[in-house]
Amino acid sequence: MLFYSHDNGKLADDLRKEIDAVTLTTKAADGTVTKTLDVTSLKENCPLLLSAYQEVLRDRSMGTSVREVMEDTYLDQYLLKKGAMLQMPSRIIHQDxxxxxxxxxxxxxxxxxxxxxxxxxxxxxxRGFGGGKTLCPGRHFATNEILAVVATFLVRFDMKPAGGKKWEFPTTLNTAMAATIMEPDTDVEVEVDVRKGFEGVKWVVRLDDSDKTFAIVVEDKE
Known part of the structure; x- marks a missing residue:
């Protein structure tokens, strides 16, 4: 997600504006500036951040849902026999x-x-997190982690390709079949600097309680 944010034109700047708008800034008596990011607020008030996150999962996930055929079923001209195992690669669905x-x-x-x-x-x-009875039970935990890391990184640092090169997405040909996310074959070397004007800032990340649920998948809406 960090790669896409910086590679995709002004996306990093647009995300920063959205995140900055919900960042709480306080200044202590000694002049120390503290900026607080609340993951709950990010999910409730940053639609572009959430959309970009889901798009990364759509574009890079490759998990496979497996189901047992309970009775002989015709799917168009294909006969699915009772007892057979049906595999449904999410990448085929996501790239249709x-x-x-x-x-x-x-x-x-x-x-x-x-x-x-x-x-x-x-x-x-x-199908970023599967679906049905095999829906990933840790999807909200993972989402909180990813959004917290990405949002904090975006507002704290500037990132560019090392050596003055252009962004170049690494190949993923060696990704294992059992993987759920396409893994890069090589490292992406970057140069990271503290964002101008944010030197010496203290950062706090928290997760407040909320009665709202971010619907990552359709089952979250049911």
Missing amino acids: PDLWGDDVAEFNPRRFMPGGATKQPKPSCF
């Missing part, structure tokens, strides 16, 4: 232009925002 539109191969950080895509598939087409 009939579901997502002609720009399915492009990274669109606003795809999951209202009006952010030319074609909105059914919510069940997003």
Whole structure:
């Protein structure tokens, strides 16, 4: 997500504006500046951040849902025999232009925002965390971790490719079949500096209670 944020034109700047708007800034008597990021506030007030996160999962996830066929079933002209195991790779679903539109191969950080895509598939087409009885039980924990790290990094640091090079996405040809996210074959070397004007700032990350649930997958809405 950090790579896409910096590689995708002004996306990093747009995300920073969104995150800065919900960051609490306090100044102590000794002049120490403290900035507090609340993950709950990020999920409730940063739609671009959430959409970009889901788009990264759509574009890079490759998990496979496995189901047992309970009775002989015809799927179009194909007969699925009772007792057989049916495998449904999420990447095939996530890269289907009939579901997502002609720009399915492009990274669109606003795809999951209202009006952010030319074609909105059914919510069940997003399989970033699986679905049904095998839906990942740790999806909200993982989401909190990722959003906290990404948001804190974006507002604290500037990042650019090492050696003055351009952003170049590494190949993922050696990713194991059992992986759920496409893994880079090589490291991405970068140069990181403290964001100008944020030197000496103390950072706090917290997670407040909320009665709202960020619907990552369709099951969260049910």
